[in-house]
Amino acid sequence: xxSRTADHLYWMSRYTERAENTARMLDVNYNTALMxxxxxxxxxxxxxxxxxxxxxPSYKAKYGEIVAKDVMEFMLSDESNPSSIISCLRSARExxxxxxxxLTTEVWETQNQTWLEIQKMIKKVEFKRDPGKLFEWVKFRxxxxxxxxxxxxxxxEALHFMRLSTFLERADNTARLVDVKFHGLHNExxxxxxxxxxxxxxxxxxxxxxxxxxxxxxxxxxxxxxxxRVAELLILRPDMPRSLHASLNEVVxxxxxxxxxxxxxxxxxxxxxxxxxxxxxxxxxxxxxxxxFLTQFLDRVNEIGFNISKDFLVPSQ
Amino acid sequence: MQPFDEMYSRLPYEDKALRPQYGPYKQWLDAQTxxxxxxxxxxxxxxxxxxxxxxxxxxxKDEGGAGTERLIPFDLLPRIITxxxxxxxxxxxxxxxxxxxxxxxxxxxxxxxLKAGIVPTEQVTQNPQFRAExxxxxxxxxxxxxxxxxxxxxxxxxxxxxEYYVLEDNLRVxxxxxxxxxxxxxxxxxxxELFSTYQVAPVAHYPDLLLETLRTCSPxxxxxxxVVVLTPGMYNSAYFEHAFLAQQMGIxxxxxxxxxxxxxxxxxxxxxxxxxxxxxxxxxxxxxxxPLAFRADSSLGCAxxxxxxRAGNVTICNAVGTGIADDKxxxxxxxxxxxxxLGEKPILKNVPTNICRNPEDLKYTLANLKDLVVxxxxxxGGYGMLVGPAASKAEIExxxxxxxxxxxxxxxxxTLSLSSCPTFVKEGIAPRHIDLRPFVLSGKTVxxxxxxxxxxxxxxxxxxxxxxQGGGTKDTWILEV
Numbered sequence: 001x002x003s004r005t006a007d008h009l010y011w012m013s014r015y016t017e018r019a020e021n022t023a024r025m026l027d028v029n030y031n032t033a034l035m036x037x038x039x040x041x042x043x044x045x046x047x048x049x050x051x052x053x054x055x056x057p058s059y060k061a062k063y064g065e066i067v068a069k070d071v072m073e074f075m076l077s078d079e080s081n082p083s084s085i086i087s088c089l090r091s092a093r094e095x096x097x098x099x100x101x102x103l104t105t106e107v108w109e110t111q112n113q114t115w116l117e118i119q120k121m122i123k124k125v126e127f128k129r130d131p132g133k134l135f136e137w138v139k140f141r142x143x144x145x146x147x148x149x150x151x152x153x154x155x156x157e158a159l160h161f162m163r164l165s166t167f168l169e170r171a172d173n174t175a176r177l178v179d180v181k182f183h184g185l186h187n188e189x190x191x192x193x194x195x196x197x198x199x200x201x202x203x204x205x206x207x208x209x210x211x212x213x214x215x216x217x218x219x220x221x222x223x224x225x226x227x228x229r230v231a232e233l234l235i236l237r238p239d240m241p242r243s244l245h246a247s248l249n250e251v252v253x254x255x256x257x258x259x260x261x262x263x264x265x266x267x268x269x270x271x272x273x274x275x276x277x278x279x280x281x282x283x284x285x286x287x288x289x290x291x292x293f294l295t296q297f298l299d300r301v302n303e304i305g306f307n308i309s310k311d312f313l314v315p316s317q
Numbered sequence: 318m319q320p321f322d323e324m325y326s327r328l329p330y331e332d333k334a335l336r337p338q339y340g341p342y343k344q345w346l347d348a349q350t351x352x353x354x355x356x357x358x359x360x361x362x363x364x365x366x367x368x369x370x371x372x373x374x375x376x377x378k379d380e381g382g383a384g385t386e387r388l389i390p391f392d393l394l395p396r397i398i399t400x401x402x403x404x405x406x407x408x409x410x411x412x413x414x415x416x417x418x419x420x421x422x423x424x425x426x427x428x429x430x431l432k433a434g435i436v437p438t439e440q441v442t443q444n445p446q447f448r449a450e451x452x453x454x455x456x457x458x459x460x461x462x463x464x465x466x467x468x469x470x471x472x473x474x475x476x477x478x479x480e481y482y483v484l485e486d487n488l489r490v491x492x493x494x495x496x497x498x499x500x501x502x503x504x505x506x507x508x509x510e511l512f513s514t515y516q517v518a519p520v521a522h523y524p525d526l527l528l529e530t531l532r533t534c535s536p537x538x539x540x541x542x543x544v545v546v547l548t549p550g551m552y553n554s555a556y557f558e559h560a561f562l563a564q565q566m567g568i569x570x571x572x573x574x575x576x577x578x579x580x581x582x583x584x585x586x587x588x589x590x591x592x593x594x595x596x597x598x599x600x601x602x603x604x605x606x607x608p609l610a611f612r613a614d615s616s617l618g619c620a621x622x623x624x625x626x627r628a629g630n631v632t633i634c635n636a637v638g639t640g641i642a643d644d645k646x647x648x649x650x651x652x653x654x655x656x657x658x659l660g661e662k663p664i665l666k667n668v669p670t671n672i673c674r675n676p677e678d679l680k681y682t683l684a685n686l687k688d689l690v691v692x693x694x695x696x697x698g699g700y701g702m703l704v705g706p707a708a709s710k711a712e713i714e715x716x717x718x719x720x721x722x723x724x725x726x727x728x729x730x731x732t733l734s735l736s737s738c739p740t741f742v743k744e745g746i747a748p749r750h751i752d753l754r755p756f757v758l759s760g761k762t763v764x765x766x767x768x769x770x771x772x773x774x775x776x777x778x779x780x781x782x783x784x785x786q787g788g789g790t791k792d793t794w795i796l797e798v
Contacts, residue, residue, distance in 0.1 A: 002575050003586045098551045100369065101564035112369045157588060260589050312588045 001157045005099045007313035009158055010165040012095035012111070013149075017166045019088035020142035021173040025049050026075055026085075027135035028210035033068055035202055046071045052176045053083050072131060077122040085138055089118050104152040107145070114141045157258050164254035164308070171247035172301050174211065178234050179294040181207050182227070204230050211242040231290065232282040244297065245277040251304070258312065266307040273300050320734035321471055321479035322748055323396055330739065330748070338397045338796060341514045346394075346746075354393060354741055357507050361391050364506070370499050372554045372784060390789030391500060393507070393741045396751060396771045397515075403767055403795045406469070406481060406755070409664030410765065412655060414465045414757045417486060417642045419658040421461040424641055425451045435657055436650045440674075441641060445695065448603065448638030450610060454627055457534045458761055461636040464527070464598075465757040466491025469665070469769075471736035479736055482668045484752065486651070488635060488643040490600050493770040493790075494756050495558035498523060500792040501768075516797040518767035523756070524565035527598075530760035531566075534632045535595045542595035545569045545585065547576075549601050549617045554785070559600050573601070578621030581628045596632045597622075603637050645694040645728050646672070668733060674725040682729040683720060686713050689729040691720070704780060706732050735780050738791065740773055750774045752782050753793065767795040 029049050033042055043066050050056040050071065058081065063070040078084045082091075093115035100108045118138075121127055127134040146166070153159040181203075204225045208214040213233060220237065221229050238245045252270050259267060285293045319327070324343075325334040335343055365371075371386035398406075423430050424441050425448075431438045441447055466487035471479045501520055505512055528544065535542030548559035550572050563570035575585050576594065584591035599606065605615040610623035625631045641647065649670040652663040671678035671689075682689060686705050693701030703716040720727055737748035755769030771791040772782035782788040 001588050002569055002571060003588055004572065004575050005569070006588045094551075097369065097556075099560075099570075101560040101570045105368075108369065109367055113367050116366060161588075258588060315586055315590075 001102070001161075003313055003315055005102050006157070006161045007309075008095040008099040009102065009161045010308070010313060012092050012099075013162040013165040014169040015088045015092035015095065016111075016142055016145050017169040018083065018173065019085050019092065020139055021170070021177075022053070022075060022083065022085050022088065023135040023138035023142075024210045025052065025177065026072065027132060027139075028206045030068075030072070030131055030135070031209075032202065032206050042068070048180045049075070052180045055081065055083060076131070076134070086118060086122060089115055089138075102158050104148075106148045106152045110141070110145050110148050114145070160254045160257040161312075164251060164258070167247040167250035167254070168301060168305055168308075170242060171244050171251065172298060174234055174242050174244055174247065175294050175297050175301070177207065177210065178231060179291060179298075182231065182290055200227075201225055208233075213240060213242065216240060228282055228286060231286070235285065236277060236280060236282060238278075245274075248274040248277055255308075260311065262315075263307075263311040266304060266311055269300065269307065270304050273297070273304070319473065319477070320748075320750065321473040321477075321736040323471070323479075323736055323738040323751070325739075328737075328748065330746075338399050342395070342397065342511070345511060345514065351745060357393055358741060361393070361503055361507060362388060364503065365391065365499075368499075370495070370557055372557065389496060389784050390775055390787075391503060392773055392775075392789050392791045394739050394746070395504060395511075395792045395794045396738050396753075397794045397796065400796050400798055402481075403518075405664065407765065407767070409481075410467055410755055410757050411763045412659065412661060412664050413467065413483065413486070413651065414462065414759055414763055416655040416658045417465070417488060417651070418460055418462055418759060420654050421488075421636070421639055421642050422459045423658075425454065425638065430654065430657055433657065435653050436647065440646055444641060444644060444646065446638070446640035446644045448641070450623060450627070451636070451638040455629070456636050457536060457632055458759075460534060460759045462488040462639045462642070463530050463534055463634040463759050464491060465759065466493065466754045467757060469753045469755070470668075470733065471753075472733040473736075480666065482666045482733065483651070484668055485645075486643040486648065487754075488639040490602065490635065491754070491756065492555040492558055492600070493754055493772075493784075494523060495561045496790045497756070497768060497770040497793070498561075500770075500790055504792045515794060518795040518797050520766040520768040523766045524562060526758050526764055526766065527562065528566040528568070530758040530764075531596050531598055531632075531634055533760035534634060536629050536632050538630060539593075539595055543568075543593060544596040544598065545571045545594050547571055547573070547597050547599040547601055549573075549605070553600075555600065562598075573605075573616060573618045576619035576622070578619060578625055581625050581630055583619065583622060583625050583631045594631065596634065598634045603640065606633070606637065645692050646674075646725070649728065668730045671729040673720060673727040673729060678729070679720065679724045682727075683717060685729075686717060688732060690732050691716050691727055691729045694726055694728060704732065707778075707780075732780075735774075735782070738771075738773065740775070740789075740791070742775065742777075747777070749777070750780050750782065751791065768793045 026049070029045050032045055046066050046068060047056065050059050059071065059074050063074060074081055074084065076085050079086055081087060093111050096103060096108055096111040121134060149159065149162055204227060205214055207230060208217050211234065217225065217230065217233055220233065223229065233240050233243065235244050237243050238249060240246055248270065252274050255263070255267055255270055322328055324336055324339045325331070326336060327334045332343070365388050371388055420430065430436050431441060467483055468485040468487065469481050470484045471481050474480045497520060531544045532542055545568055546559055546563040548556060548570055550556065560570055569585065571585055577584055577586065583594045585594050601617050604612045605617040607618045607620060607622040608615045609620050622631070623637070626633055626637070649667065649672050652667050655661060655663045671682050673679045673682055682691065689705045691703040691705070703712060705713065735750040735752055738751045739746050740749040742749070751771050751773045753769045753771050755765055757763060757765045771793045772784070773789045773791050774780060774782045775787060775789050
């Protein structure tokens with residue numbers, strides 16, 4: 001396959017996954033904002049969301065104060081923000097259009113239709129009254145994209161690059177979510193004595209809901225919601241579809257399917273990162289500092305991404 | 318003079334004048350309400366939009382600064398051609414394209430047609446379309462134009478009968494074939510019942526014939542040639558078609574940046590390392606193919622490509638330099654070419670043409686500007702053209718100046734009224750002017766699918782069918798019996 005084709009496929013899938021994760025984050029924050037909470041907590045929630053994507057400075061430059069309505073607009077429909085849902089869906093579609101011949105008709109039409117419809121939807125006032133519906137829709141378009149990909153594409157390199165980038169993006173997004181939600185809000189929550197238990201429940205359950213993990217948590221642990229178990233679920237469980245472990249599993253297996261003569265180093269890096277998740281324990285991670293762990297994880301995921309580009313997508317010759 | 322109408326032998330539309338091949342169709346059409354047709358029209362647009370069958374308009378930008386993607390308007394009413402008419406047209410097309418390929422080979426080799434005085438030498442050698450790089454180069458099967466789009470119009474002759482004329486040959490990178498295929502798909506989807514009434518010759522195997530043609534033109538350095546489509550990229554107006562054809566043929570769609578030259582072979586950059594390319598179906602103009610040979614500022618091509626081509630290690634389809642045969646200044650000589658190379662009478666007629674470099678023709682043209690169509694010889698896409706009867710005084714004067722200044726730059730033709738065909742427009746069903754572009758494939762043999770792209774000028778009275786100027790398309794039915 002052409003390197004340029006692989007590059008477009010790779011970014012098409014990354015942007016689609018990113019749009020989904022942004023919708024998930026917005027949805028959770030929007031729902032949390034409907035709960036009784038202090039003004040300060042509400043602002044912290046929105047600020048956390050912007051920090052996850054490292055967008056706080058560009059938001060402040062444009063809008064100033066943190067206001068729910070503005071953050072929603074910035075993350076959803078602001079085309080000057082490259083990480084907004086509309087920008088992600090546009091990039092996904094542009095990348096798809098560049099390689100439409102390498103996609104099945106169904107995959108291309110799904111991307112194209114998503115782009116055509118989101119433009120119509122954000123022009124209507126309706127979504128402002130009930131943005132939840134729109135977030136749900138973005139999530140389902142992403143589900144549809146993944147389904148139609150797995151259900152119609154030839155199981156060759158093209159599919160493996162798409163899967164590879166989907167899970168690389170997901171690993172990145174879940175790690176950021178965990179980092180911000182744990183680190184940003186309560187610096188020392190594990191010693192936590194002063195924290196309101198009721199508030200805690202809603203905080204942790206909203207994180208779980210943002211990764212469709214609330215029911216999974218109950219099923220796996222049959223326990224009240226404890227932060228360390230939430231962390232374990234999202235980092236170490238191989239059977240939790242949005243966890244770091246599960247995402248890295250997919251990265252490693254898809255990487256091995258596309259391997260070429262330059263990619264051994266990249267495979268080794270990915271395999272090493274996976275094995276640390278396989279054999280890690282949550283107590284050890286927490287003892288050494290969750291934030292440090294996640295920061296390092298994000299660096300390593302980015303490095304894998306960079307190496308994939310170098311090995312496959314933008315070769316020197 | 319009344320235009321020839323495809324469906325009725327006289328205007329205005331009335332049943333008594335219906336041509337027989339449209340009989341069952343008219344019966345069916347009468348049973349449809351206008352609101353049904355309207356909703357079919359809307360359905361078609363939604364599907365075209367979703368499938369992304371769009372074209373970009375040069376220089377046009379939307380609010381976001383990206384190129385505008387537009388739909389080519391699709392008309393619901395088919396144009397129907399009888400089996401007999403097509404058989405004759407097909408013979409004429411094979412003959413014409415064969416002669417054109419012979420001509421190109423000749424001008425880049427022994428130039429016998431120039432020596433025989435049939436085409437003026439300076440018309441060829443002084444022509445900007447003549448590529449000195451091609452002199453003496455041999456190409457597989459001596460075929461230069463693998464894909465030829467021949468524009469055909471029908472006009473009423475003295476007896477009021479319709480007659481086909483070739484208006485223009487397109488031998489560089491003719492486009493539009495994807496619309497021929499997609500229009501048929503759409504018609505079968507919207508009106509399946511019509512296809513059980515009519516035996517319409519299928520066209521869907523075009524990509525197969527195209528791939529076969531391209532493969533037979535491989536340079537002979539391998540038995541399993543790697544064929545690619547070369548596109549200028551997704552912002553080109555015909556990008557949809559490039560992607561569509563590559564996908565239908567199951568071959569790579571490459572851009573210039575994907576290719577590189579090493580040791581006199583062309584390679585593409587793949588995820589598994591370099592892979593050799595043997596045949597390039599290029600949708601990039603000559604000028605942009607190779608910055609080392611042509612325009613140095615081109616980023617659309619591949620440096621060193623022409624050197625590989627000259628070494629015979631890659632086939633470029635269509636060949637470099639085919640523009641010498643489809644230039645408007647050469648067009649008037651095509652009937653004579655057919656006689657010269659094939660010793661046959663031309664089956665398809667040319668539109669009578671005044672060559673303004675001849676003093677008498679110039680004089681006649683200047684005296685009759687308001688009745689004539691004047692064309693710039695190197696213009697394309699309906700630009701650089703004066704339609705006398707529709708032009709303002711100022712426009713006519715502008716062309717008069719230009720003609721006097723540079724007579725060799727122009728030809729003129731009588732204003733033939735392109736035939737009309739019933740078309741679904743805002744006011745209902747009304748006649749609009751159409752032309753036809755069949756696509757002729759030349760490899761080891763010359764072949765084509767029965768059909769072509771019918772373009773329709775949607776503005777009332779307009780004779781300009783180009784999609785860049787608001788033209789639409791219709792499905793073209795060649796009847797099997």
